[in-house]
Amino acid sequence: MSEYDRLKSEWDENFTSGVLGDCRDSFLLRVSRRLWNVNLKSLSKSILGRLAERGNRDAREILVDLTVDEKGSDQAADLLQKFALEGVPGAALHLADLLAESYGSREVAEKWYRAAMSEGDPAALNNFGCFLREDDARFAEAESTLLQAFQIGDPLASGNLARMYFDAGDFDKALPWFSKSVQLGVDSVLPVAARNLAALGRGKEAEEMIRDALSKEVPGATLAYAQILSASSEDGSLGNPEEWFREAVNESAPGVSFPFACWLESRGREEEAIAFYEASAREGEPNAHLNLAIIYERRDNFRLAEIHFQAGMASGDVKAAVTYAHFLAENDRQDDLGRVLEGARKMGASERDVSEIRDLMDF
Template identity: 35%
Template sequence: MTESNLAAEAAQRLVAGDRAAALSLYLRAWNRPDDEVAERIFDLVSEWGDIDAALKTVEAEARGGNPAAYEALAELLVELDRPKEALAALRSAADRGRDVTLMIASVLADELGDREQAEEYYRQALVDDNPRALNDYGAFLSEDDERLDEATDLLRRAIERGDTMAAGNLGRLLADEEKYEDALPWLKQALDAGHRSVLAVLGETEHALGDLESARTHLREALAEEVTGAHFAYALHLADTGAPEEAVRHYEAAAKEDGETNAHLNLALLHEELEQWSRADHHYREALAHNDETAYVYYAQFLADRNRAAQIPALLKAAEELDLDEEDLTELRTLAEEQS
């Protein structure tokens, strides 16, 4: 039975209320973790109401001779924040002949923080000539500021092989380096190829280049599609285009919904601009609590401006214990001395 037929029969079983049968059929139609069948599996498990029962069904399907189900099980376990079990499931899939080298690398790097072992798997995927290896390895290296040249080389090689996702990752890397003119064509190429996840960074890039109309359009699309980073990028756009109150709402959403801790310092600065002193103080403290090292000098200046300079020495002491950048420490010491 073809994948489409299996998926169609699964949908019928689900309508009939037989979740276990529907899940088993979807698992037999499983191909990769980013297609429509995978999405239906995740939705079914989420709506099941009994996660353990759903996982047992997936595991039974895997042990019953469908090794691809181990991949689905791993994806579900990652979503449930159970990465060690996910890794074990992927190793079981590999033992049964499934090519999950890149999935193992991703779990090791993103979920378990073992970048050294993850890199071994990325390198193995290159040796195996996995068509996604150049992009995935390049994206992995792009998170290391010391290896951006290597990342760029891998992503360019992936693009030469027709990997449009790599164009988005290269554009993102260049935008992070504030090379916006270089980033723009790659981001547009990725978007034209259907990679909607670049909408937020594309809007940010267009904003930086002064194309505010395009930036606003793409950032609003990113918000509507719940693209990661959309709230933060749109807040930056709003703050720079004279809408601080609306920017506050999106920075708050970035902090609460997206876990974007850098939003706290921006919120503090906006509340200070709006003369909302207690809210500014709250977010300065939140920024410090989230180890935002750039917040120390800003907060010290805020304290000085609010006639609370007596608190600066304690702030300086905390900064010294963190081994803050020497330039920032010098500025903090100057502020402390000015108020003594």
Template identity: 40%
Template sequence: MRDQVLVQRADEEAAQGRHAAALELYARAWDSRHDEVAEKLLDLVEAWGDVDAALAVLQQTAESGVITAYEALAALLIEIEEPEDALEALEAAHTAGRAVTLWTAAVLADELDDREQAEQWYRRAISDGEPGALNDFGVFLSDDPDRLVEAEEVLLLAVEGGDVMALGNLGRMHLEGDDPERALPWLTRGLTEGVRSVLVPLAEVEVQLGRYDEARAHLTEALADEVEGARLAWANYCAEHGTEAEQAAAESEFLTALQQDEPGAHFDYALFLADRDRIDEAIKEYEAAAADGEANAWLNLALIYEDRKDRRTAEDCYRGGIEAGDLQALLAYAEFLRQWGRQKDIPALFAPAAALGADEAEVEQLRALAGGK
């Protein structure tokens, strides 16, 4: 009841434009980064427009003894892309007894890319019995191709413990591993358990298995539920497997996905345009995708410029792909160098290839292109 009163008072202060007072009250009412209070707090800062002042209010509130304000401070720092400072705030919350171990692990993994430290915190969260820890750790492990067996074991433990979110993550893991047959039962079970977010990957699995009617039905449900990624998945479905009317509407669906800022929309729309020989338009979308962090876009741009005999721009794009972490762009660049008699430049790619996870066969491929044995 006390928290509800605090939230009501905060809402009233916010409505009157008293941002600092409202922010302090939201911090006092804070319970979890996933709840409505967290959303209201971040919306308030955006409406206020003075991030520095907001940070000062939260810091002062935390130092006055309101421990939850450290979590609010961490959420805002992550929002403004200051993960190191967010980590300090979470450590202060942890020291004060707040259950932020799992959140700390996520910041280390997703924001700071410190997988060694992240794993320690994930294991600590599991030991502490934090809800969702096994599931989140399984997802973390599944990002490492060398630990997929371990990831599956952890996710199965999460399922046994009653975490229905792990059902969808098991399905996604097998889908990303190009094994739709293994993905299907997990995603189907997740949907049966009420996990609506599996509708989109489930439809993708069904498309891969040729179950187009089932995929259409599930994508229709996903659109109705406004599931993340549904609009883009529907656009791709319409373009590739839709009825005549759906194919005609595909481009409009891609444009809607772009308007909704769905991840991957620029890249998929570029593929759609390139398939229809609308190359100049495709280039613009690939460039937008690359700017959004889609590493594969650089390779597609490089190939387009190679086709156009623009070697200088093609080489710039290959290098852009390598900088973005795309091993395939590096291997294709090596082929490009060999084609133009620049084998002496290929050995410089050996170290970057190893850093990007090249396997033995790929390393041998590079050596062969460089003229070695």
């Protein structure tokens, strides 16, 4: 039976009785995927486009993902902007989230987050809060936004507040918010919540929580356990850090390369660390470039050190800019500090960081 005959048969079986609405949309989504898989891409995108214009979120997300894969993020952003300007529900927030992932598009992303909030999109406050917490200078604003999201009933906001406090090293403040999130059934926070417990010296509870996360196959649990073990002077009941880091690598766990590289470097295994730092840099971790630069500077390989300092700056790492400035000053290259200062300012460096670079220029 041909693909056409299979689809026609399914249509006749399910829709001759006049069933419409969401059920029909689900069928059309399946049709669009099949058409794409048999290389009828234009027809597939036409179906998805019509569903997206009617406000079907799944269709819009599939269409954007396909556009990213086929033509890149810029084309996908153009498509989402078209939907947003036409008032398609959810498109403004989807566009904001896409732009937020692209360094250099934050001002435009914020505009669309605010548009989504003005439209009353229930997820907009939480997503905007997450966007804000990536900027240390806007910590209080992120906190206030996530609190508002929690107060209007978004369960994800409690976990994001907890993560924000955890990332800031305020483990005591993070604890009750992790507890709220777990009570609300947000299992995705379990790995980081376990790390928070471990940081508070509550190792037994942390290991119990990790076991729960592992049994539920929560993404990130394997890596989180490796990180808990790597911060401890003793192996856990389930093994040692390297075993769990390797398992996380085998699982292709997002973000595993950087902490594994840090652990390897701390054990004096620099060559292995370099390989994982390089992998982490390819994955988009900006701090990886700084760590590579420091290693190569320590080895007197100034050419590679400078390449990674500059790559770190290009990734938006202000700390890389400040450290690069010290590197240049120590090598009597004060004339090059002006462009580093300019780059740091463009990245939104704090006045303290700017002053530190300026002082090196005057030294």
